[in-house]
Amino acid sequence: MLPCYHTVKGYGEHEIIIQKSRFIAHVCTSTSEEEAQAFIIDIKKKHKDATHNCSAYLIGENDQIQKANDDGEPSGTAGVPILEVLKKRKLKDTVVVVTRYFGGIKLGAGGLIRAYGKSASEGITATGVVERKLMTIIGVTIDYTFLGKIENELRTSPYQLKEIHYLESVEIDVYVETEKIQTYKNWMTELTNGQGILKEKEAVYLETLI
Known part of the structure; x- marks a missing residue:
């Protein structure tokens, strides 16, 4: 598992108009190629009257699954620019479909590349990007006499409190970064x-x- 990576917050969409053509970016997280393909199919069904539904996705810890589809636009002018945006933004497990409703003005190859890239980039920004950091949940079981002290110390520390279980003894769950586990254990042992x-x-x- 990667210690940290960036992906999109969830589902989002964003529309821009370029030379009277409507470009609607649909953005979503996807952890498998099957999920990505299902998302693309769903968008195509919703926008079956569109001129094009171009797509790209980047999946896997090492970006091992990469696909781009021009959906009828000139080769390399739609899917690849979308994929390049995903790479440039260093996103993982992300799929983007850009729907185009032709407005009557041809953009040319360069214009299409810029339009699809711009649509994908703005769609991602509108959706929101998140950093996903790998944490280990560490529980500490203590006597109730320690509760006030430990809770106060945790709330002013860099560690994030997850949950407190009020049982026969108190169990406090805390999110700890992998590389800080031993430091946290030493600190809690001392406290x-x-x-x-x-x-x-x-x-x-x-x-x-x-």
């Missing part, structure tokens, strides 16, 4: 005078809008 019971739980990604 609890060695009486806290630490347990590493699952690894999860936390999203931050950038």
Whole structure:
């Protein structure tokens, strides 16, 4: 699992007009080629009366799945520019479909490349980009007498509190970056005078809008 990567926030769309043609960018996260293809098919159904529904997606930790489709536009003028935007923005697990309703004015190859690239870029910006950082949830079980002190220390620390479980003892779950796990454990051991019971739980990604 990657320690950190960028992707889009979720689904979004954005429309621009260029030389009377409507360009509508549809943007979504996708973690598999099947998901990406299903998204493209869905957009094509919704805009079956459009002149073109051009697409591109970039999937995988190492960008191992890359596809671009011009959907009838001159070769290399639509899908590739969309894909290049994904690469330039360093996004992963992202699919973009740009729907075009022809406005009667031909743009030429250069104009198409710029139009599809601009539409994809603005669509991504409108949707929002997030940083996904890999965190490990670490639980610490303590006596109730430590609760106030530990909670106050956590709220003023760089560590993010996830949840507090009020049971026979208190269990506090905290998100910790992988490279800071040992530092966190040492800190918590010191705060609890060695009486806290630490347990590493699952690894999860936390999203931050950038």
